[in-house]
Amino acid sequence: MMREPNYDLRTGEGLIACPRCDALLIDEELSFGETARCIRCNTVLARPRAGAFSRIIALSMTSLILIVSAIFFPFLEISRMGFGNTTSLFGVALAFSHGWLMPLTIAVLAMIVALPAARAILLAYTLMPLSRGRAPWAHAVGAFRLCEALRPWSMAEIFVIGTAVALVKVAGLATVSLGPAFWAFCCLILVNIASDAFTSAATIWDAIEDGGLSTDGRELVEGQSL
Numbered sequence: 623m624m625r626e627p628n629y630d631l632r633t634g635e636g637l638i639a640c641p642r643c644d645a646l647l648i649d650e651e652l653s654f655g656e657t658a659r660c661i662r663c664n665t666v667l668a669r670p671r672a673g674a675f676s677r678i679i680a681l682s683m684t685s686l687i688l689i690v691s692a693i694f695f696p697f698l699e700i701s702r703m704g705f706g707n708t709t710s711l712f713g714v715a716l717a718f719s720h721g722w723l724m725p726l727t728i729a730v731l732a733m734i735v736a737l738p739a740a741r742a743i744l745l746a747y748t749l750m751p752l753s754r755g756r757a758p759w760a761h762a763v764g765a766f767r768l769c770e771a772l773r774p775w776s777m778a779e780i781f782v783i784g785t786a787v788a789l790v791k792v793a794g795l796a797t798v799s800l801g802p803a804f805w806a807f808c809c810l811i812l813v814n815i816a817s818d819a820f821t822s823a824a825t826i827w828d829a830i831e832d833g834g835l836s837t838d839g840r841e842l843v844e845g846q847s848l
Contacts (some may be wrong), residue, residue, distance in 0.1 A: 636825060643663040644659060647667070653670065654670050655672075663670055665824075667822075667824050670822070674824075674825075681813050681817040683736060686739060686742050689735060691802065696711070696801035697800075699801060700797070708801070710803060711734075719741060734781040737776045738776045739791075740769075744766065745769050748762045748830070749761065757834055757835075762833075763837050778811060779814075787834060
């Protein structure tokens, strides 16, 4: 990070934009424990914490384990008058896999399984060398940029809420038992919340830049190298 007046309004070098109100602020180096907030809306811009990268990696690995558990363990069991049926997460999604509902199946599996798993892998890939004080791997910039782009589309919590609402209506007709996969998804939501709390995009971008990689894609301005 650079201090005033070492910034360039043409390229944005040395500046940081608030993700909430788009205020343009001077990007300054922070020490562990310090917090940078937007002077307009008070949004946290960066909050370096000692060991934060290692914690995020551990939480990402935990997310992957929970996702695998949610796939293979029973999701719920419905029984009535002595007859019961147990289904897994794939069974729930495949219930809509016939005819024109096939795109819905693909969307459900992508939003609740593939995207959270992809984000966890991309985040771990980005932070693994940084947590050890080493230079970032070759594709760290693209990996973290994709990880941030997928954030709004990861909807495991929406799926759990929707399932809970549906089960409230079914409970009056049959006996519903929630399986380990459902609770794994609940834990996944909590793990993702904790991971987001530790993750500071500005801090990670700065660490990647300090490792020698360019992150903003604006190395060339008007055909000239900066």
